[in-house]
Amino acid sequence: MVQTETVKNTRYKVKDISLAEWGRKEIQLAEAEMPGLMSVRAEFGKEKPLKGARITGCLHMTIQTAVLIETLVELGAEVQWSSCNIFSTQDHAAAAIAAAGIPVFAWKGMTEAEYEWCIEQTLFFGDESRPLNMILDDGGDLTNIVLDKYPEMVQHLKGISEETTTGVLRLHERVKNGTLPVPAINVNDSVTKSKFDNKYGCRESAVDAVRRATDIMLAGKVVVVAGYGDVGKGTAQSFRGAGALVKVTEIDPICALQAAMDGFEVKKMDNIIAGADIVITTTGNFGIITEKHFRALKDKAIVCNIGHFDTEIDVNWLNKNYGHTKDTIKPQVDKYTIDGKDIILLAEGRLVNLGCAMGHPSFVMSNSFTNQTLAQIELWKHHVNYENKVYVLPKHLDEKVARLHLAKIGVELDTLTEGQAKYIGVPVNGPFKSASIIFTLASTKMEVRIPAFFNSETRSVKCF
Numbered sequence: 001m002v003q004t005e006t007v008k009n010t011r012y013k014v015k016d017i018s019l020a021e022w023g024r025k026e027i028q029l030a031e032a033e034m035p036g037l038m039s040v041r042a043e044f045g046k047e048k049p050l051k052g053a054r055i056t057g058c059l060h061m062t063i064q065t066a067v068l069i070e071t072l073v074e075l076g077a078e079v080q081w082s083s084c085n086i087f088s089t090q091d092h093a094a095a096a097i098a099a100a101g102i103p104v105f106a107w108k109g110m111t112e113a114e115y116e117w118c119i120e121q122t123l124f125f126g127d128e129s130r131p132l133n134m135i136l137d138d139g140g141d142l143t144n145i146v147l148d149k150y151p152e153m154v155q156h157l158k159g160i161s162e163e164t165t166t167g168v169l170r171l172h173e174r175v176k177n178g179t180l181p182v183p184a185i186n187v188n189d190s191v192t193k194s195k196f197d198n199k200y201g202c203r204e205s206a207v208d209a210v211r212r213a214t215d216i217m218l219a220g221k222v223v224v225v226a227g228y229g230d231v232g233k234g235t236a237q238s239f240r241g242a243g244a245l246v247k248v249t250e251i252d253p254i255c256a257l258q259a260a261m262d263g264f265e266v267k268k269m270d271n272i273i274a275g276a277d278i279v280i281t282t283t284g285n286f287g288i289i290t291e292k293h294f295r296a297l298k299d300k301a302i303v304c305n306i307g308h309f310d311t312e313i314d315v316n317w318l319n320k321n322y323g324h325t326k327d328t329i330k331p332q333v334d335k336y337t338i339d340g341k342d343i344i345l346l347a348e349g350r351l352v353n354l355g356c357a358m359g360h361p362s363f364v365m366s367n368s369f370t371n372q373t374l375a376q377i378e379l380w381k382h383h384v385n386y387e388n389k390v391y392v393l394p395k396h397l398d399e400k401v402a403r404l405h406l407a408k409i410g411v412e413l414d415t416l417t418e419g420q421a422k423y424i425g426v427p428v429n430g431p432f433k434s435a436s437i438i439f440t441l442a443s444t445k446m447e448v449r450i451p452a453f454f455n456s457e458t459r460s461v462k463c464f
Helices: 017-032 036-042 065-072 091-099 112-121 141-149 151-156 165-177 191-214 230-243 253-261 268-276 291-296 316-325 364-386 395-409 420-425
Strands: 005-008 010-014 056-059 078-082 133-137 159-160 184-186 220-224 245-249 277-279 301-305 328-329 333-336 341-346 389-391 446-451 460-464
Touching: 010 017, 010 112, 017 065, 017 091, 017 301, 036 065, 036 245, 036 364, 036 395, 056 065, 056 141, 056 316, 065 364, 078 112, 078 328, 112 141, 133 220, 133 364, 141 151, 141 165, 159 165, 159 253, 159 364, 165 184, 165 389, 184 364, 191 230, 191 277, 191 301, 191 395, 191 420, 220 268, 230 245, 230 253, 230 277, 245 268, 268 291, 291 316, 316 333, 364 460
Parallel strands: 056 078, 056 133, 133 159, 159 184, 184 389, 220 245, 220 277, 277 301, 301 341, 389 446
Antiparallel strands: 005 010, 328 333, 333 341, 446 460
């Protein structure tokens, strides 16, 4: 039973508020694994750089997100939250946040209508005289609702930080169309996000999800991974580490070459799907698994997705044509029968690692969420320095986020001498990578603007 109540004058809607104590215990464990966020609290806690900010967040309501939310509050912000996926909420995490007096509207297994309703409950802080003034988004649904459905709120909005590839692409579309009314920071393309959350997070959580959902033996199984971007790389490594025979599909020649040189067979989906025991999509696109693929699958093949949205697998076709055969084995594990063969679909084609498991580990999410926190601080304090474009975090902050996590895993760094630093043209203490990086984004030409934090300079590079 979903509960809508008030705690300490706090509005919320969660599955079960009695789960709060369990959630609080797990949050305390997670804090020990999230040194980046805890260091930011220690550095900025007294200053309260987010005082006056009313941050509305739409991001998976997990234990790790709870640590992010409480970090934003510790830095002075008012925060309200919803989840960006109908299956990704960890109900004990949502309960703990509600019990702490922070408005949250999220539960695992909500409907699409309830999902949008939850987002809309977070737009005003008490009444219509106190609308949100900052957005922290994952995928762009919150951003789209505010900008398209409530354009009158734009006058109060200072900036947007976006967590994932899909949401970043949506922001760039707005820039192209002239419909982005405020500056935005693309957190996804921080190295300490995309190369850690997307790659190393999936390396641990992909196999975890399939095992929890099906209890299948992975060693010796044939796994087809659709896509070899950062998510695909981590996912392929995850299944290889479990002893599976992994094959990759790609449309990008560079990613295909990387996969081949990493030791994976790269073939067209149509040519390898018939032999697959497991198919997992990672592309962020749509129409990856369609009717012809479902019909080609072997009996008891498992199909799942670890991309952000549920568009990669044509679940609508499946339900329209074979919904009458659907047999729910347990939540988020459904069996369909197609032409006499059973097909197992996980998490209804949505993020399998959050729908069927607990998502990424706390440590890797600390990297992502430290970037989110720094982005929110910068946009709140210095939004007047930016045009209505999409920016990425500068290298010195990317490296700072990495440094904050080294001691936890026992890493020691050597230090350049003055002569060595001069020889390669970098400062002794970094940043060690050039800000002029060429990003490849969906084969489209985009301008990525890189903020020089805490001053008004910007540097721009073209993306091809």
